[in-house]
Amino acid sequence: MSILLSNISKKFGAFSALDNINLEIPEGELVALLGPSGCGKTTLLRIIAGLERADQGRILISGQDRTEHDVSKRGIGFVFQHYALFRHMTVFENVAFGLRVKPRRDRPSNEVIAKKVHALLELVQLDWLHDRYPDQLSGGQRQRIALARALAVEPSVLLLDEPFGALDASVRKDLRQWLRNLHHDLNVTSIFVTHDQEEAMEVASQVVVLNHGKIEQQGAPSEIYDHPSNAFVSGFIGQTNVFNLEHQDTDWLQTAGLSTLQQQGKIVHVRPHDIVIEKSALDSDAFVTLKDWQHLGALIRIELVKNSVNGQPASVYAEMPNEQFKRLHLNKGDKVDLKIRHAHWFH
Amino acid sequence: MNATAQPINPGKLVERHQLAVQDPDWVRWSLIVIALSFISLFICLPLGLVIFKAFSKGLEAYWSALAQPDTLAAIRLTLLTAVVTVPLNTVFGVAAAWAITRFDFKGKSFLTTLIDLPFSVSPVISGLIFVLLFGAEGWFGDWLIEHDIKIIFAAPGIILATLFITFPFVARQLIPLMQEMGNQEEEAALSLGASGWKMFWSVTLPNIKWALLYGVLLCNARAMGEFGAVSVVSGHIRGLTNTLPLHVEVNYNEYNIVGAFAGASILAALAIVTLILKTALEWKSEAER
Numbered sequence: 104m105s106i107l108l109s110n111i112s113k114k115f116g117a118f119s120a121l122d123n124i125n126l127e128i129p130e131g132e133l134v135a136l137l138g139p140s141g142c143g144k145t146t147l148l149r150i151i152a153g154l155e156r157a158d159q160g161r162i163l164i165s166g167q168d169r170t171e172h173d174v175s176k177r178g179i180g181f182v183f184q185h186y187a188l189f190r191h192m193t194v195f196e197n198v199a200f201g202l203r204v205k206p207r208r209d210r211p212s213n214e215v216i217a218k219k220v221h222a223l224l225e226l227v228q229l230d231w232l233h234d235r236y237p238d239q240l241s242g243g244q245r246q247r248i249a250l251a252r253a254l255a256v257e258p259s260v261l262l263l264d265e266p267f268g269a270l271d272a273s274v275r276k277d278l279r280q281w282l283r284n285l286h287h288d289l290n291v292t293s294i295f296v297t298h299d300q301e302e303a304m305e306v307a308s309q310v311v312v313l314n315h316g317k318i319e320q321q322g323a324p325s326e327i328y329d330h331p332s333n334a335f336v337s338g339f340i341g342q343t344n345v346f347n348l349e350h351q352d353t354d355w356l357q358t359a360g361l362s363t364l365q366q367q368g369k370i371v372h373v374r375p376h377d378i379v380i381e382k383s384a385l386d387s388d389a390f391v392t393l394k395d396w397q398h399l400g401a402l403i404r405i406e407l408v409k410n411s412v413n414g415q416p417a418s419v420y421a422e423m424p425n426e427q428f429k430r431l432h433l434n435k436g437d438k439v440d441l442k443i444r445h446a447h448w449f450h
Numbered sequence: 451m452n453a454t455a456q457p458i459n460p461g462k463l464v465e466r467h468q469l470a471v472q473d474p475d476w477v478r479w480s481l482i483v484i485a486l487s488f489i490s491l492f493i494c495l496p497l498g499l500v501i502f503k504a505f506s507k508g509l510e511a512y513w514s515a516l517a518q519p520d521t522l523a524a525i526r527l528t529l530l531t532a533v534v535t536v537p538l539n540t541v542f543g544v545a546a547a548w549a550i551t552r553f554d555f556k557g558k559s560f561l562t563t564l565i566d567l568p569f570s571v572s573p574v575i576s577g578l579i580f581v582l583l584f585g586a587e588g589w590f591g592d593w594l595i596e597h598d599i600k601i602i603f604a605a606p607g608i609i610l611a612t613l614f615i616t617f618p619f620v621a622r623q624l625i626p627l628m629q630e631m632g633n634q635e636e637e638a639a640l641s642l643g644a645s646g647w648k649m650f651w652s653v654t655l656p657n658i659k660w661a662l663l664y665g666v667l668l669c670n671a672r673a674m675g676e677f678g679a680v681s682v683v684s685g686h687i688r689g690l691t692n693t694l695p696l697h698v699e700v701n702y703n704e705y706n707i708v709g710a711f712a713g714a715s716i717l718a719a720l721a722i723v724t725l726i727l728k729t730a731l732e733w734k735s736e737a738e739r
Contacts, residue, residue, distance in 0.1 A: 154637055256643055
């Protein structure tokens with residue numbers, strides 16, 4: 104179901120957690136609310152769920168105004184960061200809970216419940232754990248049970264609060280892929296909160312970047328990465344080199360192939376992989392020295408030092424595939440020529 | 451997840467102690483001897499004496515002391531007091547713990563302090579408060595006399611005083627537990643469509659049940675054993691306003707040793723049953739973790 108948020112604001116005392124949020128989420132999307140901690144993303148998710156009340160604004164789920172609906176009547180599924188499984192119930196009973204608490208006339212029979220619960224447990228590939236208690240499960244298993252439990256009531260919207268936040272790195276990687284596939288199969292509109300840009304880019308079909316209670320940008324992951332709308336988004340989504348033209352000499356940037364004549368702003372962001380380096384042929388007029396490098400798996404991160412004519416030497420980071428770096432035959436201390444392939448300009 | 455701060459698990463303490471540097475033997479043994487002799491001197495000896503004195507004139511004298519109408523009336527009144535106050539304070543305790551751990555409101559820390567008040571005030575003062583309120587010279591005295599309602603020197607006064615004395619027990623057991631548990635499971639239940647009532651019965655209550663029972667047990671023990679506050683409001687009318695502890699005192703003052711200690715033996719038995727149940731509850735809640 105589609106979700107429409109209009110003018111959502113929320114204050115905690117004097118602190119403005121959300122400031123006039125307008126957001127439209129089309130049906131079937133898997134959306135990441137991405138932002139640094141304290142940006143209001145969890146508050147926004149809880150407001151959509153009805154676990155928190157907005158000070159103002161409306162929430163429409165598939166065209167219907169649900170602002171005044173209680174969390175229990177909103178038809179959402181919520182997955183908590185720390186799973187919040189019922190500790191005194193078995194896995195089976197946890198998943199069955201949402202069906203058992205339905206009003207008598209809507210409540211399915213025990214056989215139907217059992218069938219449905221087992222089907223959901225098979226969906227999350229954990230049917231063999233149905234008679235265990237939550238504290239006998241691993242973190243990843245708990246998270247999947249929490250998801251099965253939320254899906255049992257056939258929610259129109261699935262909301263996940265930092266779903267992978269409390270998991271080991273390796274489990275997290277697996278679950279990300281798994282969630283993406285599951286969403287593909289079920290096609291239920293889903294929103295998840297994360298502070299991890301990599302996770303957002305990898306899992307989501309749409310990313311909403313939040314900062315200080317405001318939406319900075321919304322779009323497909325590639326769109327946000329390739330066309331960040333401001334310096335915050337650019338800096339938050341992936342690594343970037345920041346050059347402030349007011350404080351730095353611009354000559355070397357021109358040498359590096361960046362046209363500073365038609366300035367589009369005062370701040371230039373350059374992604375490490377948009378910087379190409381070559382061994383300098385003429386030692387004399389090279390500005391940049393290779394200081395060090397680190398292996399990041401398939402990529403090499405190269406730390407360069409720009410010897411400024413006026414002011415401090417500044418570090419510049421470049422990235423390139425291992426093979427390419429080896430072919431350059433560079434050593435620490437070598438002077439290099441630097442080319443900037445692409446840059447983002449901000450004011 | 452620790453049910454409460456209070457229950458001590460002896461096994462765990464020893465385990466932790468052995469991780470630290472061991473004390474020399476003489477320190478260990480003298481501490482053990484001091485603790486044990488203290489317990490025998492101040493707990494086992496008096497308890498044994500109560501039973502010994504109660505049966506000092508034989509089993510028959512014991513039974514006849516218990517079968518006296520005044521004693522039976524005292525037992526009845528004690529039971530009535532417990533039957534009324536314990537459920538009320540259970541409801542109050544759960545409500546107070548819920549309010550304190552689940553809501554934010556002004557005066558919350560004040561309420562938390564207030565809940566502990568009966569523990570910090572002398573029971574005699576607690577009793578006097580009710581005399582000042584409902585006694586013949588009290589604030590509501592004239593109105594009560596006009597409407598022919600008896601509170602002081604009657605069962606209602608005893609129940610009120612006991613209510614006041616015992617109201618912290620349940621709340622104090624629940625507050626730390628519910629604070630530690632947080633409300634995510636409850637929010638999860640709501641998000642799955644449960645009503646508030648259903649959430650309480652199927653999620654909150656099962657999680658707090660052992661702590662709740664523990665609190666109820668302590669509350670009951672105190673309700674049956676309270677002396678000070680009840681003594682002030684009761685008026686010591688034999689067969690009418692004497693609870694068991696008061697009955698013991700009256701008998702003792704009249705040199706009715708067997709009567710006094712027979713009553714005391716019931717209270718002592720109650721204490722032992724409470725202790726056994728308390729230990730069982732601790733085991734049970736420990737095992738469930």
